[in-house]
Amino acid sequence: MSFNIALSGLAAAQKDLDVTANNIANVNTTGFKESRAEFADVYATSVFSSGRTKVGDGVTTSMVAQQFSQGSLQFTNNSLDLAITGEGFFALTPDMQSRDLTYTRGGAFKLNKDNFIVDNNGNFLQGFNVDPLDGENQSVSLSTTQPITIPTTAGAPRATNNIYINMNLDSTEDPTDALPFDATDRGTYNHSTSITVYDSLGEPHTASMYFRRTTTVPPANSEWETFVVWDNVTATPFQGDNLVFNSSGQLVFTPPAPTLSMPFAVLNDPANGYLDNGAQYQTDIVVNFRDPSNTKLPTQVAGDFDPTSLSQDGTTVGSLTGVDIDSFGRVLASYSNGDSAYLAQVALVRFANVQGLKQVGNTSWKQTIASGEPIGGQANTNTFGAINSSALEQSNVNLTTELVDLISAQRNFQANSRALEVNSTLQQTVLQIR
Numbered sequence: 333m334s335f336n337i338a339l340s341g342l343a344a345a346q347k348d349l350d351v352t353a354n355n356i357a358n359v360n361t362t363g364f365k366e367s368r369a370e371f372a373d374v375y376a377t378s379v380f381s382s383g384r385t386k387v388g389d390g391v392t393t394s395m396v397a398q399q400f401s402q403g404s405l406q407f408t409n410n411s412l413d414l415a416i417t418g419e420g421f422f423a424l425t426p427d428m429q430s431r432d433l434t435y436t437r438g439g440a441f442k443l444n445k446d447n448f449i450v451d452n453n454g455n456f457l458q459g460f461n462v463d464p465l466d467g468e469n470q471s472v473s474l475s476t477t478q479p480i481t482i483p484t485t486a487g488a489p490r491a492t493n494n495i496y497i498n499m500n501l502d503s504t505e506d507p508t509d510a511l512p513f514d515a516t517d518r519g520t521y522n523h524s525t526s527i528t529v530y531d532s533l534g535e536p537h538t539a540s541m542y543f544r545r546t547t548t549v550p551p552a553n554s555e556w557e558t559f560v561v562w563d564n565v566t567a568t569p570f571q572g573d574n575l576v577f578n579s580s581g582q583l584v585f586t587p588p589a590p591t592l593s594m595p596f597a598v599l600n601d602p603a604n605g606y607l608d609n610g611a612q613y614q615t616d617i618v619v620n621f622r623d624p625s626n627t628k629l630p631t632q633v634a635g636d637f638d639p640t641s642l643s644q645d646g647t648t649v650g651s652l653t654g655v656d657i658d659s660f661g662r663v664l665a666s667y668s669n670g671d672s673a674y675l676a677q678v679a680l681v682r683f684a685n686v687q688g689l690k691q692v693g694n695t696s697w698k699q700t701i702a703s704g705e706p707i708g709g710q711a712n713t714n715t716f717g718a719i720n721s722s723a724l725e726q727s728n729v730n731l732t733t734e735l736v737d738l739i740s741a742q743r744n745f746q747a748n749s750r751a752l753e754v755n756s757t758l759q760q761t762v763l764q765i766r
Contacts, residue, residue, distance in 0.1 A: 334755045340390030341748035344371050347393045348741040355729045356738070363403070363438025363695040364727040366734075370395045400686045403437075403728040405720060411655050412449060414439035415725040418717020420680035423708075424455035424696070428479050433458070433706065435681055437725055438695040449480045453694055456480075459663065459676035460710065467662040467674035474708040480676045484652045486667035489534025491611075492646030495527060495619045497541065499639040501556055501632045503581060507547040513559055515542060515566040521559070523637040530646035531611035537563050541592075541619065543575070543637075553578050554632055558592050560619060562599070562606050570594045572619060577632035583621075589629060592619035647671055657721040661711040680716045681706045 351369040358364040374389040405415050414422070421435035428448075434455065441457055444450045449457040456479035461470045470476075505522045514520045521544040528536045542559040558572040572592020576584045583589070596613035599606045607613075622629050623641045650669030657663050661678035683689060688702030699706055712718040 335752065335759075337388070337390040338748050338752040338755060340374065340392065342745060342752065344369075344391045344393060345741055345745035345748055347396075349738070349745065351396055352734055352737045352741055355734050356731065359727050359729045359731055359734075361438075361695060361727050362440050362724045363436055364729065365398045365400050365403075365437070365695075366727070366729045367396050367398050369393060370397055397687055398689075398691070399728065401728050403725040405723045406726050407723050409722065410442075411657060411721050412441045412443070413722055413724050414441060414657065414678065415720045415723040416680070416711070416717045417720060417725075418715075419682050420709075420711065420716045421682070421697070423458040423474065423477060423679050423681050423706075424451060425458060425479065426455055428456060431475075433474070433681075434692060434696040434698055435689070435706070436694070436696045439724055443482060447482050447484060449482065451694075458679045459661075460679050460708075462662060462674045462677050464673040464675075467660075467664070467677070469677055469710055472679075472708050472710055474679065474681065474706060477679045477708070478676070480663060480678070482652065482655055482663075482665060482675065486647065486650035486669055486671040486673070489530060489532065489649050490645070490647045491532040491613055492529035492617055492644045493615055495529065495539060495617065495644045496624045496641065497525070497527075497619065497621060497630075497639060498623045498628045498641045499523075499525075499630055499637065500635055501543055501545075501575070501577075501630065502637055503554070503577075503632045503634050505545050508544045509546045509557065513542070513544065513557070513569065513571075515540065515559070515561045515564075515569060520544065522556075525637075525639050525642065527642055527644055529617065529644050530648050531607060531609070532613065533609060533611040534648035535609055535611060536648060539594075539617075539619075540564075542569070546574070551579070553584055556632070558590075558619075558621070560592055560594060562594065565605050568604065573621075575621060575630055575632075577630075581631050581633040583629045583631070589620065589622045589626070591621065593617070594619075657719060659712045659718040659720070661719045677710055678719060679708055680711050680719075681708055682716065683707070 348369045351367050355366045371391050372394040374392050376389055377386050424434050441449050441451055458477035459480040508520055508522055511520050521542045523543045526538050526540040529539050530536055540561045543556050546555045548554050554577045556575040560570040573590035575590055578584050594617040596616050598604055599613050647669045650667030650671050653668050654666040663675045665675055666672045684704035685702055688700050689697035690700045692698050709716045
């Protein structure tokens with residue numbers, strides 16, 4: 333009996349050594365969770381045996397339990413490196429169509445050749461669909477997740493339809509309307525500025541805006557004429573509404589605010605010399621003398637000409653310049669043409685019993701009956717942890733503790749070996765009795 337008890341002790345000590353060695357081996361493995369060997373005594377009696385004199389039958393390994401405590405963060409320069417602080421796992425699939433989900437805390441992600449976010453083994457990171465403008469989540473059901481892709485371009489170009497300009501016109505300027513307006517003659521206008529606009533093919537053009545003060549007999553309001561010249565086609569400038577200011581320098585108008593329109597039919601006609609690349613405008617380009625929010629209007633006070641805001645709503649094709657992921661897991665792509673769009677939200681998953689998950693290697697786990705059903709959700713809400721971009725969760729192995737456990741397991745193994753040796757000596761003594 334003691335021989336078998338000592339053998340079970342040796343097996344338990346060996347299991348403890350194996351678990352400790354595995355923890356030490358993975359001390360630098362991203363997202364690794366340490367394990368702990370848990371043991372139970374073996375005890376068996378029959379109905380008619382005396383429990384008062386029964387000795388136990390040794391020890392057995394009841395479970396090798398993983399410890400899902402938080403690992404420390406290691407910060408990197410890669411925005412696709414992700415770490416979870418708190419509860420949750422990333423969801424991965426082996427291919428784009430598969431729903432065979434695996435779960436991991438290792439967030440060393442990168443782009444594959446098709447611009448999908450993948451891990452080191454090519455598994456696809458899953459995300460929820462979001463509104464491209466505000467990043468609002470559309471669903472947190474795991475059945476709706478999709479592999480997250482990062483487009484390298486901002487899509488089709490968008491032709492300019494509106495230009496917004498708000499400025500101050502210098503009230504000390506003299507009128508310049510004695511001569512016909514000529515964009516090449518600085519003496520026929522007071523102020524000018526320009527902005528780049530885009531046609532339907534995304535090709536840039538320059539819209540130059542000119543302002544000249546007209547002769548006004550006091551106490552009449554001051555007036556300024558407005559012109560736009562397209563790509564230095566100075567022979568036929570576009571003329572818009574006059575800007576009228578009262579004695580306080582405030583714009584006088586009947587809503588809506590004054591505008592200048594460049595008719596699309598004129599721009600599209602090759603004979604006019606505006607477009608020669610095959611591009612076509614579908615609507616007029618309108619210069620709005622206000623800011624985009626319609627809260628600020630031009631002024632005319634003593635001071636320099638000052639365009640306080642100047643913008644337009646067209647874009648050319650833009651190349652990817654950056655990817656940002658916030659604590660909620662929302663993926664925001666920025667492009668060289670000034671566009672930005674929310675692409676997805678990284679999906680997080682939690683389980684009722686994380687120690688019931690089955691290890692499958694590569695610091696990944698799969699669902700089991702013991703773990704319960706996976707529950708999807710968004711990061712940094714409810715019980716889900718926050719996502720940290722440009723960071724990795726390190727192994728939660730405490731090397732000092734493991735080395736102490738290693739010594740303890742070694743002593744345990746030696747003690748059981750000694751018990752086995754003593755048992756063998758006793759048996760040998762019995763066999764030598766004459």
